[in-house]
Structure formats: C-alpha cells, structure tokens
Amino acid sequence: MDDRRDLTLHINGQRHDIRLAARKTLADAIREDCGLTGTHTGCEHGVCGACTILVDGDPVRSCLMFAVQAEGRDIRTVEGLAERDNLHPLQQAFINHHALQCGFCTPGFLMLIIGALAREPDPSEAALVDLIASNMCRCTGYKNIIEAVRWFEGRRSEKGES
Amino acid sequence: MKPAPFTYHAPALLEDALAILGDTAQDDGRVLAGGQSLVPMMALRLAQPAHLVDIGRIDGLGDLIEDSAGLTIGALVRHQRFHAPAVEGVLGRLLRYVSSHIAHLPIRLRGTFCGSLANADPASEWCLVAATLNARMTARRRGETRVIAAADFFDGVMATALSPDEILTGVQIPHPLPGTKVGFYEFSRRAGDFALAMSLVSYRIEGGVVTDPRIGLGGVEEYPRRIAQAEEIVAGQPLESDVLERTAEATAAAIAPLVDHHTSAAYRRDLARIAVLRAFARAAQGEPADG
Numbered sequence: 001m002d003d004r005r006d007l008t009l010h011i012n013g014q015r016h017d018i019r020l021a022a023r024k025t026l027a028d029a030i031r032e033d034c035g036l037t038g039t040h041t042g043c044e045h046g047v048c049g050a051c052t053i054l055v056d057g058d059p060v061r062s063c064l065m066f067a068v069q070a071e072g073r074d075i076r077t078v079e080g081l082a083e084r085d086n087l088h089p090l091q092q093a094f095i096n097h098h099a100l101q102c103g104f105c106t107p108g109f110l111m112l113i114i115g116a117l118a119r120e121p122d123p124s125e126a127a128l129v130d131l132i133a134s135n136m137c138r139c140t141g142y143k144n145i146i147e148a149v150r151w152f153e154g155r156r157s158e159k160g161e162s
Numbered sequence: 163m164k165p166a167p168f169t170y171h172a173p174a175l176l177e178d179a180l181a182i183l184g185d186t187a188q189d190d191g192r193v194l195a196g197g198q199s200l201v202p203m204m205a206l207r208l209a210q211p212a213h214l215v216d217i218g219r220i221d222g223l224g225d226l227i228e229d230s231a232g233l234t235i236g237a238l239v240r241h242q243r244f245h246a247p248a249v250e251g252v253l254g255r256l257l258r259y260v261s262s263h264i265a266h267l268p269i270r271l272r273g274t275f276c277g278s279l280a281n282a283d284p285a286s287e288w289c290l291v292a293a294t295l296n297a298r299m300t301a302r303r304r305g306e307t308r309v310i311a312a313a314d315f316f317d318g319v320m321a322t323a324l325s326p327d328e329i330l331t332g333v334q335i336p337h338p339l340p341g342t343k344v345g346f347y348e349f350s351r352r353a354g355d356f357a358l359a360m361s362l363v364s365y366r367i368e369g370g371v372v373t374d375p376r377i378g379l380g381g382v383e384e385y386p387r388r389i390a391q392a393e394e395i396v397a398g399q400p401l402e403s404d405v406l407e408r409t410a411e412a413t414a415a416a417i418a419p420l421v422d423h424h425t426s427a428a429y430r431r432d433l434a435r436i437a438v439l440r441a442f443a444r445a446a447q448g449e450p451a452d453g
Contacts, residue, residue, distance in 0.1 A: 003167065
C-alpha cells in the first residue's frame with residue numbers, strides 16, 4: 001500500500017538517489033531524504049509559502065507537489081543561491097535592508113522573488129505587493145522586503161543584467 | 163499534514179490514464195493535474211484517494227487551441243498561461259484579468275483551468291467564467307467521449323456531472339460575438355483569498371437596448387450559474403441605472419446564499435447585488451477590468 005519507489009531528484013545541480021513513498025511531498029523529500037533543510041515547511045497545505053522553491057525555474061509550493069512528480073525536473077532551493085562564501089545579491093539585500101527577523105519565511109521569499117523576477121523583471125509597486133502577498137511573514141517584515149527587492153533590482157539594472 | 167498513502171500512477175498516454183482510472187475509480191482513484199486543490203485536501207485528510215492518476219506527463223493536454231468555434235483549453239493549461247492574452251479581443255483580456263484573481267503566482271503556475279472546473283469550488287473564478295460564457299466540457303472515459311454543456315455541468319458544492327472514471331480533457335469557450343461587452347467584479351477580504359461574491363456579465367447593445375445578456379454569479383451559492391430572473395429584466399432594455407438596479411436586486415432575490423459564521427445570507431445577497439452592478443459598470447467602460 002505504501003508504494004515505496006526509487007527516485008532521482010536533481011537539486012541545485014546535484015543528483016540525489018532516494019527511496020520514498022509516493023505520498024511524500026517534495027518539501028519533505030528535500031528536507032528529510034536529501035538533507036537540504038533550508039527549505040522550510042510551515043502550513044504544509046499551500047497557504048504560507050515557506051516551502052517555495054524553483055522547479056524548472058518556476059516558483060512553486062513544494063508542499064503541494066509530490067516528490068514523484070519532480071523526477072527529471074530542475075529543482076533549485078535556497079542552498080543553491082550562494083556561490084561559495086558569496087551570498088546571492090538578493091540574500092545580501094535582505095541583510096542590508098533588515099528584511100528578515102526570525103528568518104523562518106526567508107528561504108520561501110527568496111525563491112519566490114528570484115523566480116518571479118526572472119519571469120518579469122522590474123515589477124511595479126502594486127505588482128510587487130501582489131507578488132509577496134503570496135507568502136506569509138509573521139514578523140510582518142513586508143516593507144523591508146520590498147526595499148530589499150528595490151535595491152536588488154536597482155543593482156541589476158546598473159549592471160545591465162537581465 | 164501528511165497525505166494518506168496512495169498508489170501513484172504516471173501514465174504517458176491518455177488512453178492508459180483512462181484505463182487506470184477506469185480500474186481504480188471505484189476504489190476512489192482520482193486524477194492529479196496541478197494538485198493545487200487536491201493536494202491541500204489530501205494534506206488535511208479531507209481527501210484520501212487510494213490511487214492517484216497523474217496526467218502531468220501526458221503530451222498534448224497542455225494545448226490552447228483557437229478555431230472558429232472558440233478557444234479550447236486543454237486539461238494541463240495552467241492559470242498563469244492566461245497572463246498573456248490567450249486570444250485576441252475581449253475574451254483574452256477577460257481571461258487575463260480573471261486569472262490575476264486566482265490565488266498567487268506559485269499556485270497559478272501549477273493549478274489548471276480544467277482542474278478548477280472538475281473540482282468545482284463555489285468560489286472558483288474559472289467555474290463562473292465557464293457557467294456564464296456557456297462553455298462546453300469534453301469528458302472522456304475508457305471508450306467514450308461526451309460533451310457536457312455548462313448549464314448541466316455544475317451540480318453542487320464541489321460536485322459536477324463528471325463520473326469518477328471520467329477525465330475532463332478540455333473545455334471550449336465560444337468566441338463572443340462582435341460588439342460583446344464583458345465585465346467582471348470580485349469581492350474577497352484579501353488579495354488571492356476566496357471570493358465572497360463575484361459576478362461576470364456579458365451583453366451586446368443593438369438598437370440602443372441590451373441583447374443576449376448573461377449575468378453570472380459565483381462564490382455566493384453552491385455553484386456559479388447564470389441568473390435567468392435577472393437576465394430577463396435587462397434584456398431588451400436600455401442600459402440605464404434604474405434598469406441595472408432592478409437587475410441587481412432581482413439577482414439578490416433569486417439566489418440561495420451559502421452561509422457561514424462570518425457571512426449571513428443578507429450580507430451575501432448584498433454583496434451579490436453590488437457585484438452585479440460593478441460588473442455591469444466595468445462592462446460599460448469597454449474593459450473587463452478597471453486596471
């Protein structure tokens with residue numbers, strides 16, 4: 001009944017050969033079977049956004065996918081953002097603008113914002129507010145998250161990056 | 163918050179999916195497409211299907227096809243696909259605007275149009291669109307294909323005319339006739355939250371009077387539907403404020419609102435009345451939306 005199977009996930013460019021039950025969510029598989037605990041689970045039913053990751057570049061709720069659905073997909077988690085000791089510029093922007101307090105929601109926000117900006121850079125204020133309403137920050141740090149995104153976007157356009 | 167065990171099937175062909183569903187439907191086999199409604203219900207153990215038939219790896223179900231009859235939306239077309247207008251004209255603009263009301267970006271990137279219809283949540287925007295614009299649903303089971311009219315499709319809270327062994331493989335929305343005006347208005351407490359009331363209206367003006375009015379109401383009753391009593395009032399009349407007031411009041415009088423701890427029937431009726439008025443106001447401006 002519990003339908004365990006072998007599965008390969010590709011996360012941050014690394015291959016993970018794991019064995020799990022079909023009912024295991026992608027979020028739990030990433031944390032428990034692949035050992036990548038930077039992806040957090042909050043509500044576990046798709047409301048809070050803490051578990052947001054990139055699947056084939058799209059920001060998605062990893063608690064609303066089963067791991068078996070992610071076989072063959074390109075998965076990116078918060079662990080894949082920094083390059084060695086150099087934080088991703090959005091991570092640095094979060095620090096500079098005090099865009100986190102307890103930090104529990106931060107990985108989800110980072111992945112949401114990076115995935116969304118790759119689709120549509122330089123969002124309007126209204127579009128950015130609408131975007132981050134997707135995720136819950138119980139420390140209510142939304143204002144500083146917006147400032148961090150603005151700084152990150154300004155830096156990107158100065159450097160001419162897309 | 164862990165789903166109950168199930169057996170997972172990921173067929174590569176629609177025929178295989180129909181065969182597996184045919185074999186497992188009696189054992190509570192369910193179709194998994196985007197999973198943005200079913201998986202939360204499984205996490206809460208409100209749904210405990212013994213089998214999941216994942217149609218996500220089947221080629222060809224993600225197509226949007228426009229032909230002379232209308233726009234056909236395949237089973238794997240995701241909400242976000244409508245963010246770029248799917249068709250030219252008022253229908254494409256309407257679908258784009260409506261899609262922006264559905265949850266948030268990560269949900270819109272996964273959830274599907276057809277999944278919303280098959281799930282039939284009372285507050286589903288796509289169900290309102292399908293009901294108001296007379297969509298045609300194509301349902302397939304092993305060895306049989308049938309087309310279900312929107313008026314016959316919705317059957318109660320999260321209940322449809324689909325049988326457990328059927329897959330909703332596509333939905334066709336007919337092209338609006340030239341000159342058709344449409345307007346959509348939704349009231350919810352927070353952006354992305356469930357609608358407490360929403361209305362979609364469509365009509366044409368011919369000879370100074372309203373022709374072919376359709377007044378759809380969603381989020382208020384057990385399922386979205388057109389309100390015939392309201393359509394009768396506005397049909398053949400000039401689009402004037404007293405006519406619209408009577409139309410909106412007829413809507414409020416004709417419905418059986420859902421009631422919960424936060425919303426009384428009287429409150430829902432008032433929301434319905436306002437939603438119809440605002441949907442008409444947006445349609446009259448020539449755009450489905452004000453933004």
